[in-house]
Amino acid sequence: MTSILPEIARRLSLRTTFSETAMERARDAVIDTLGCMIAGGHDPAVQAVVNAFGDEMSSGGGCWLVTGGAAPSSLAALVNGTAAHALDFDDNFHPARAHASAVLVPALLAVAGAGRTSGRHFLEAYLTGLEAQAAVGFGVNPSHYNRGWHGTSTVGTIGAAAGVARLLGAGIEQTAHAMSLATSMACGPKGQFGTPAKPLHAGIAARNAVEAARLALAGSAGRLDILERPQGFLDLFGGDEPRGWTDWPMEDAHVIETRGLVTKRHPCCASTHRAIDALLDLKHEHNLTAADIVRIETKVGLSAIRNLVYREPENGMQARFSMHYCLATALVHDGLSLKDFEPCALHRPQIQALMSRIEMTSYTAEEERGHERLPHLVAVTLKNGTVLRHARLHAKGSREDALDADQRRRKFADCLQWGGHRTDDGLYDRLLALPSLSSINEALPPV
Incomplete structure (x- = not known):
């Protein structure tokens, strides 16, 4: 039997085109996450990260920071990921039991490069990372989550590594190794909920996804059967009743179409x-x-x-x-x-x-x-x-009871106002054009 990580990477590679519905939902998720990042940028949990690594940030770097300035990619992912999850207003993704976008968007921004990544390419990498999170989550959830693991920092790390790998141009084997290396970085107990460590989980996961993908492209490697082998992820993290990947499906429609994300209506768990x-x-x-x-x-x-x-x-x-x-x-x-x-x-x-x-x-x-x-x-x-x-059965904001366009826009405006950002500068409308932008940088707000 083929090890599961190469099979996940192979199936992800076969999805070379995405429907307009998938692209629109990915765009909406990115917009919502950027709003949450801006709102959370001044939160004490984020400021602690900035203060801890201020000396390293002052030396510069090419990656945009929601808190202002720029930093090396790993630190940018750490800061922006923590900000995205600081107020617990960011989306949920049930297949992974994770705050998927709070990991994916900061990780992808950290490697998007100075003007070299188009909006469509960015969204395609996002959709790859989301589907990878769903694939990993399929084998261990809900048993993994019920056991006490924070899926954002476990499943989210592994899946996001696949999205970053795609953005960096990785092949199937390199993607599988990126996910394997990310498995060695995955951690985060739910016992930390209610403390600043909880949003930090998202930042750490984004940073780890960036580093795992870059290590894989540089030639580092892990076991490709690490999800299912003895002393692997399923064995150690699966909880009491994990199902494994024997009957893992990958449908013709992308998981963002069949399951969707839950865009939060309330800024709480x-x-x-x-x-x-x-x-x-x-x-x-x-x-x-x-x-x-x-x-x-x-x-x-x-x-x-x-x-x-x-x-x-x-x-x-x-x-x-x-x-x-x-x-x-x-x-x-x-x-x-x-x-x-x-x-x-x-x-x-x-x-x-x-x-x-x-x-x-x-x-x-x-x-x-x-x-x-x-x-x-x-x-x-x-x-x-x-x-x-x-x-x-379904919260407001889920695919089954979705927020409408006006509700999304109002939430984004509220986030900008909370973060001290202007709400009348046309940012939301620029972001709506994300799939057609020649550079992701055109969509990033000035801080």
Whole structure:
């Protein structure tokens, strides 16, 4: 049997053309990620990276930094990747259980070169990296993610290496070796959620993807059976019930068409989103207020309850991983915004009072067995004894319930405003033309 990495690389190489739908969705993902990078550029998690490596950045480099200036490619990927994920507003990709674009876009920007990469070539490399993430994730998820591994920094690293390799002109064998080397760099425990290490995972993954691809093109190599062999990725990282790659499919349509990405509506952990959306659905249907409610109960996936460990968050980072805070804030303010995670927002009396009336449970492992995902459930008990129930299998922003063009544009403008960037300079419209640009640099905003 052919080792899986060469087979993934071979199948990726066969996809030489992409549909207009795939290109448009890739463009939208890149735009959304750039917005999140700009919004996150001043976050303390990002500033810590800049401060740590400031001496090395001051020596220069050719790669654009969202924080200003330029740096060598590895550092640019590290800074920009951390910024992309700093506010937890960047997209989710279910096949990889990863924040795919927060790794891919910074990694690809770091090797795009000074004016040498067209917008279409950049998007093709993005789509290659995304499909590679889906391929790696197929063999280990959801068992890998449920075991406690952060797919962004594990599966994301390995898959993004394939995207970077494509942008650098690698062949099939070099791509497979880039992914193999990235396997040796893949790490990141979900126990770090709610700390600055979590967004750093995306930055480290982007940096590792760049370095793995460049090492492979320079002649370095790893075992091509490292995913499936004893003491390999599946063996060590697969969790309790990994399925492996025996029946791995690669459909005619790209995974971005069949599965899509989830463009976040709320700047917090995706594990909260379906419950938030279900609660907002009930609020709008029944004109609910906090004063009407005796209790809110939500039932979520097993991995979600493990992610959301902060019942009484002490800072904005923890609040992003608090179902109690996110649900209460969404109900009171009819949604969540970036300002809801500032320190001054966390202890508002009305939010705190409602948080005390929220309970969260999860499905059992037995209930989840055989299902890729189950709906998140919300039950609201009113003072008059009525119980309102609603379920959400898909969050707002998913392929099944996508944001429209105006919602995407408004989110981008909000991100620019939060990051201190002008919102009237035509950047969004320039980015919409990304597939036709002769250089990716034409789309990069001045900082």
